[in-house]
Amino acid sequence: MQNVLSAQDVSVYYGKTKALKEVTFDISDNTVGLLGPNGAGKTTLIKALLNLVPPSSGHFLFKGENTSNLGAALREKIGYVPEKEGLRSGMTGVGWVAFLGEISGLPRRPAIERAHDVLQYVGLGESRYREVQTYSTGMQQRLKLAAALVHDPELVLLDEPTAGMDPGGRQEMLDLCQDLAKQGKTILLSTHILKDVEAICTQVIILHQGEVLSHLGIEDWSRSESRHYLVQWHGERELLFHALEDHGWGVNPSENGLLRVVIPPGKGLKDLFSLAGGLDGTIHRLVHERTTLEEVFLQALRKGT
Amino acid sequence: MPIYDQGYESYTGARTSRRRRWIPLMREEILPYTKKRIFILLIALTLLPWVIMGIGPTFLRTQMGNEYWPSSMNSQLPPMDEKLIARILTNPWTILMLVIISVWVGSGLIARDRKERTMEVFLGRALGPAQYIWSKGAALGVFLLGITLIPLIIVLIFQVGLTGNVSFLWHHIRILWGTLLYSIGGFGALILFILALSALGENPRVAGLILVLILFFGLSVSKILWFNTHKPIVWIFSPIGELQALACHCLGVSTEYPISILHSVTFFGVMALLSLTILSLRFYRREILR
Numbered sequence: 001m002q003n004v005l006s007a008q009d010v011s012v013y014y015g016k017t018k019a020l021k022e023v024t025f026d027i028s029d030n031t032v033g034l035l036g037p038n039g040a041g042k043t044t045l046i047k048a049l050l051n052l053v054p055p056s057s058g059h060f061l062f063k064g065e066n067t068s069n070l071g072a073a074l075r076e077k078i079g080y081v082p083e084k085e086g087l088r089s090g091m092t093g094v095g096w097v098a099f100l101g102e103i104s105g106l107p108r109r110p111a112i113e114r115a116h117d118v119l120q121y122v123g124l125g126e127s128r129y130r131e132v133q134t135y136s137t138g139m140q141q142r143l144k145l146a147a148a149l150v151h152d153p154e155l156v157l158l159d160e161p162t163a164g165m166d167p168g169g170r171q172e173m174l175d176l177c178q179d180l181a182k183q184g185k186t187i188l189l190s191t192h193i194l195k196d197v198e199a200i201c202t203q204v205i206i207l208h209q210g211e212v213l214s215h216l217g218i219e220d221w222s223r224s225e226s227r228h229y230l231v232q233w234h235g236e237r238e239l240l241f242h243a244l245e246d247h248g249w250g251v252n253p254s255e256n257g258l259l260r261v262v263i264p265p266g267k268g269l270k271d272l273f274s275l276a277g278g279l280d281g282t283i284h285r286l287v288h289e290r291t292t293l294e295e296v297f298l299q300a301l302r303k304g305t
Numbered sequence: 306m307p308i309y310d311q312g313y314e315s316y317t318g319a320r321t322s323r324r325r326r327w328i329p330l331m332r333e334e335i336l337p338y339t340k341k342r343i344f345i346l347l348i349a350l351t352l353l354p355w356v357i358m359g360i361g362p363t364f365l366r367t368q369m370g371n372e373y374w375p376s377s378m379n380s381q382l383p384p385m386d387e388k389l390i391a392r393i394l395t396n397p398w399t400i401l402m403l404v405i406i407s408v409w410v411g412s413g414l415i416a417r418d419r420k421e422r423t424m425e426v427f428l429g430r431a432l433g434p435a436q437y438i439w440s441k442g443a444a445l446g447v448f449l450l451g452i453t454l455i456p457l458i459i460v461l462i463f464q465v466g467l468t469g470n471v472s473f474l475w476h477h478i479r480i481l482w483g484t485l486l487y488s489i490g491g492f493g494a495l496i497l498f499i500l501a502l503s504a505l506g507e508n509p510r511v512a513g514l515i516l517v518l519i520l521f522f523g524l525s526v527s528k529i530l531w532f533n534t535h536k537p538i539v540w541i542f543s544p545i546g547e548l549q550a551l552a553c554h555c556l557g558v559s560t561e562y563p564i565s566i567l568h569s570v571t572f573f574g575v576m577a578l579l580s581l582t583i584l585s586l587r588f589y590r591r592e593i594l595r
Contacts, residue, residue: 050429072432075432076430080430082426082429086422102329103430103431105320105323105326106318107319107320107321110316110319121312121313152315180313
């Protein structure tokens with residue numbers, strides 16, 4: 001699969017402070033989470049991609065083309081949802097979206113029609129004639145998303161799109177992102193809310209102090225984690241422990257008298273039960289152990305520091 | 306029902322040329338003012354000298370009967386020529402209105418976008434910094450030309466229409482090109498100066514206040530310094546005095562200020578260059594967004 005977006009040794013300086021340090025990644029999936037604590041460089045990375053903060057070194061490739069050669073043509077293909085403000089008071093929702101549509105290259109009449117469509121799509125159809133300063137935080141975020149979609153971009157950059165939203169609004173925003181991904185748009189979701197990434201992203205880039213600490217596909221990672229089980233053994237624990245170890249299974253004693261078992265490739269739960277069946281004792285409880293993204297994130301941060 | 310029940314549809318229609326993307330931005334800077342009654346009143350008041358001094362005398366000479374306006378009184382009316390237009394352009398009322406409109410419209414042009422963080426939204430689209438600055442300048446330019454060139458053209462239409470003398474235009478062609486030159490040179494530099502000032506801060510009010518101080522009090526400072534030193538260089542503190550002198554030079558009439566044409570050209574040239582340098586530094590590597 002062709003990479004939609006790549007970063008190659010991108011560094012950004014703010015004065016003497018290095019905000020991004022030789023960031024390199026490839027994005028081929030269409031829902032990518034950019035995860036990191038505050039000040040990790042997520043917003044800088046997005047701005048560097050849009051050339052709002054030109055990289056001091058390195059470059060981005062969008063569908064194989066160097067973005068510095070594309071200029072305005074690149075920004076026609078990108079929709080950007082900024083984190084802070086970014087709305088003009090005194091304008092109506094539909095007026096603002098249509099106006100940005102025009103700046104992005106749509107003729108006036110189609111821009112107005114398109115503004116109505118995208119506002120309907122994000123669920124602001126009924127409040128489109130209200131002035132933007134009267135919108136709630138959630139509505140403003142949706143309005144920004146509508147503005148980012150008005151020119152039908154291929155790549156949508158969302159900078160903390162769910163910040164300050166209530167749970168219902170947050171879910172609706174995530175649903176919209178997921179739906180856009182289904183439409184073939186590439187979504188780059190920058191956030192520090194792990195659950196948002198967990199809910200919709202298929203690829204995660206963990207950023208810390210301007211560096212990429214980890215780059216993983218959630219599906220791959222989930223699959224490998226799905227082989228971890230916690231076993232409560234009714235009988236002598238060492239018996240099962242040694243039996244599993246002798247057969248080459250990964251096994252560790254855990255808290256509360258449990259055993260953490262890693263099923264080897266090619267083996268399954270059936271094999272675990274048949275192995276245990278030959279011993280003096282029974283499996284009392286079996287818990288499928290899943291590592292949360294939070295654990296992976298914290299692990300990556302610990303490694304990074 | 307999911308909120309995206311309508312479904313997402315791609316846009317397959319036409320797109321405008323990238324060169325024209327600044328036009329909507331300029332339009333959206335102008336439109337809000339056209340909805341403000343006080344601003345429309347201000348523009349109407351700005352046109353008063355053009356009506357009273359420009360159209361009035363010609364109307365009295367040509368349209369009133371002898372019983373109301375004896376032809377012997379015509380000599381007391383100023384003739385329509387370059388001198389009269391220079392008087393209209395440089396009279397204190399026109400200058401006051403020019404300052405108010407410049408401060409009102411100009412001070413927030415860039416500062417407001419920084420304050421509301423809409424600048425990164427605009428520059429994050431297919432719009433370059435040069436187009437952005439151009440659109441802002443053009444918006445202010447429309448208002449400034451609206452109180453000089455447009456009323457001038459209306460005055461000339463009335464002049465020709467009321468007198469029936471088309472050759473007037475040919476004999477006084479300097480009125481047209483002189484005012485055009487004044488508008489491009491003087492207002493062009495003034496607009497760049499205002500944009501540069503607006504680009505330095507985030508608060509439109511601060512930019513407006515500084516602009517008021519420079520435009521209003523600069524003239525007083527220059528006059529005080531002139532009476533003490535008698536050196537023409539002191540007029541550089543007064544953009545208003547320089548503008549008045551430039552208008553007179555462009556229209557070929559004597560000016561009340563001891564400012565030579567070379568001094569005027571240098572002043573506005575340096576002002577434009579300095580402002581462009583500030584704007585370039587602010588927008589170079591997008592420093593203005595930080």
